Amino acid sequence: MKDFKNILYLNEPSVDQESAIARAVSLAENNQADLTIIDVIPAQVVTAASELSIGGPGSSAARKALESEHLKAMQTMAQSYQERLPIQLKVFVGKTYLEAIRAVLKNGYDLLIKPAKNPSWTSRLFGSDDLHLLRKCPCPVWLMKAPEKANYKRVLAAVDLDPSDPHASEHDLNREILELAASLALSDFASLHIAHAWEALAERMLVSRGGVSAESVTNYVEREKERRGNELYQLAEKLGEWIGRDTYDYLSPSFHLPKGPAEKVIAPLAAELQADLVVMGTVVRTGISGLIIGNTAEAILDQLKCSVLAIKPPGFQTPVKFGE
Numbered sequence: 001m002k003d004f005k006n007i008l009y010l011n012e013p014s015v016d017q018e019s020a021i022a023r024a025v026s027l028a029e030n031n032q033a034d035l036t037i038i039d040v041i042p043a044q045v046v047t048a049a050s051e052l053s054i055g056g057p058g059s060s061a062a063r064k065a066l067e068s069e070h071l072k073a074m075q076t077m078a079q080s081y082q083e084r085l086p087i088q089l090k091v092f093v094g095k096t097y098l099e100a101i102r103a104v105l106k107n108g109y110d111l112l113i114k115p116a117k118n119p120s121w122t123s124r125l126f127g128s129d130d131l132h133l134l135r136k137c138p139c140p141v142w143l144m145k146a147p148e149k150a151n152y153k154r155v156l157a158a159v160d161l162d163p164s165d166p167h168a169s170e171h172d173l174n175r176e177i178l179e180l181a182a183s184l185a186l187s188d189f190a191s192l193h194i195a196h197a198w199e200a201l202a203e204r205m206l207v208s209r210g211g212v213s214a215e216s217v218t219n220y221v222e223r224e225k226e227r228r229g230n231e232l233y234q235l236a237e238k239l240g241e242w243i244g245r246d247t248y249d250y251l252s253p254s255f256h257l258p259k260g261p262a263e264k265v266i267a268p269l270a271a272e273l274q275a276d277l278v279v280m281g282t283v284v285r286t287g288i289s290g291l292i293i294g295n296t297a298e299a300i301l302d303q304l305k306c307s308v309l310a311i312k313p314p315g316f317q318t319p320v321k322f323g324e
Contacts, residue, residue, distance in 0.1 A: 002179040008109040011039040017115040019148040036088040040096040097132035116143040152190040152276035157181035172314040181279040192253040197262035200224040267303035
């Protein structure tokens with residue numbers, strides 16, 4: 001089963017994050033993990049404060065004062081949890097997502113938790129910190145939507161399947177998604193749901209062409225659905241091997257094959273199931289391709305009413321360099 005040992009929590013003061021911090025602390029306790037909370041002060045705020053300070057532009061006094069102020073705020077925020085486990089507190093200056101990713105690179109955090117921020121029109125246009133982290137952070141990113149629940153009742157894992165690949169069920173990304181989803185469902189006594197969004201790629205073309213009967217098109221679509229279903233059940237058999245048959249039988253996951261583009265069907269499925277968490281990959285080729293990356297990312301996050309745990313594929317290399 002998967003667990004985390006070095007967790008980073010990124011402060012998001014623009015939203016109510018009390019429940020998210022409580023969840024992060026609980027997760028750290030259950031995993032016997034280290035927990036660090038960081039806050040990032042925008043560089044332009046420091047620059048403005050320096051220009052207005054007695055020392056004038058470039059004065060370090062303003063920066064130190066701001067860092068001290070932010071550190072005290074975090075100490076107040078974490079105070080009630082310090083008796084339960086030691087929490088490291090750190091303050092950085094710069095772009096939020098860059099400093100968070102650099103912290104991951106430097107300290108080897110295996111999970112980044114952040115309260116999801118409701119994106120403005122500007123952040124949708126240029127990319128919010130949440131989207132930058134989803135696209136570029138090398139470790140799993142858990143975006144928690146307030147109010148975050150202390151315990152989940154339903155966990156939805158969205159997997160990618162490629163029937164043309166005989167080893168699709170063994171892909172490391174699918175394994176990571178399913179093991180994490182299973183571990184969280186098990187720890188919270190939650191139900192586990194596994195979904196694969198699929199399409200019969202030539203369906204529209206066949207319908208628009210003359211000479212192809214409706215029955216032939218229906219049979220083709222049904223065969224494609226059956227093929228995707230077989231791949232999903234093969235993956236489920238692998239999950240039983242990965243986590244142990246007894247654990248698998250206890251979880252007794254439910255399976256879903258929503259038909260359509262992932263950006264149109266995953267969020268409605270999550271709503272229908274009343275999922276508390278969606279676990280998914282961030283960059284894949286088929287099935288859930290584009291689910292949380294690129295132009296559809298904002299739409300997916302806006303539609304989901306629950307938290308998201310996004311995982312990078314094996315071999316992912318972040319474009320962010322430590323120390324640049």
